[in-house]
Amino acid sequence: MVTGPGVHSPAEGDPVTRQNDLELVVAVEPTVERLMAEHRERREHWYAHEYVPWEQGRSYIAEPWEESQASLSPEVRTSLVLNLLTEDNLPYYHAEIASHMPEGSALERWTHLWTAEEAQHSIALRSYLLTSRNCDPKALEDDRLATMEEGHHTGRNDIPALFVYTSAQELATRVSHRNAGVLADDEVAYRIMARIAADENHHFLFYRGVAAALLEQEPETMLEAVQRVFSNFTMPGTVIPGFVRRAVEMARAGVYNLRIHHDKVLLPLLRDWGIEHLTGLNVKAQELQEKVMAIPAQVMRKAEVFERRMGMASA
Secondary structure (H helix, E strand, C coil), X not given: CCCCXXXXXXXXXXXXXXXXHHHHHHHCHHHXXXXXXXXXXXXXXCCHHHCCCHHHCCCCCCCCCCHHHCCCCHHHHHHHHHHHHHHHCHHHHHHHHHCCCCCCCHHHHHHHHHHHHHHHHHHHHHHHHHHCCCCCHHHHXXXXXXXXXXXXXXXXXXXXXXXXXXXXXXXXXXHHHHHHHHHHCCHXXXXXXXXXXXXXXXXXXXXXXXXXXXXXXXXXXXXXXXXXXXXXXXXXXXXXXXXXXXXXXXXHHCCCCHHHHHHHHHHHHHHHCCHHHCCCCCHHHHHHHHHHHHHHHHHHHHHHHHHHHHHHHHC
C-alpha cells in the first residue's frame, strides 16, 4: 500500500475553481454519457450471496473466535481486512465525489451508480471473512467503527485532481484485490476477490476515460493535477487503525507495494493518457510534462530503498 503526505488543492468554496469545474463538467458531458453506457453494457451484475460459503457459518456465541480457526495465512487475512475496512468508508468517498457533481449531470448519475456497485464489495468481503472465520469479528467491528468515526478526505477539491486520483485509486485497488485473492490459496476467496477486482477495473476504465477527455480539454490544468496527485499518492485507508503496520505487511507479501504501484499503476496510466507524447503545449505545460514523466523514476528509487530495508530486516 502506497503512503505519503496528503495532497492539497484550492479550497472547495473557491469560486474560480468551482466555475472552472462546472465548465469542465459541461465540456465532457457527452464523453461521460458514452462511458457510462459502455460501462452498463460491459459490466455483468452479480450477487454477493452467491459467492459466500454460508454452509461454513457457525454461531460466534456458542463457539467464540480463535485464531486457530482461520484457514488463510496472516498476511492474506491482513490484506483482506485492510481492503474491507477501506471499502467500509464508502459513504465518505461518495460524499466527497458527489460534492463536485452538478445536480442533474451525467456525472451525478454515474456517482450514484458507482456507489451502488461499490457497496457490494464490503458486503461480500465481510460475509466471507465472518463465515470462514478468517478474522476476529470483535476486532473487525472495533476497527470499522474507529475508521468511520475518523472519516476520510483526500484534499482533492477540484475536478482535474479528483479524476486523476480516482483513476489511479481504482486501478490500484483492482491490483491489490486481485493479488490478495491469488495469494489466498483458497478458491472461494479467489472468486470473491476476482469478482471485486473486475468491478474495480470497470470503474477504472470509466475514470480513466473521463480524465483523458479532461486532458484533451485542458492539458495544462490536467498535467498540473497529475503532477500534484502522483507526487504524493496515498490509498484511501490511512485512517484505519494500524494502517502503516498492515500496509508494510501487505507490501512484503507482494499484495501492494511501491514497485507494484510503479509497474501496474503509474506507468500504465501515463502510457494510456499519452503524457510523454503530448504536443502543442505551452512552456508551463511542457515543464509540467517533464515533472510528471520524472515521477516513476522517483517512485522506483523509493521502492528499491524499501526493498533493501525489508531485506535487512528479514536477514
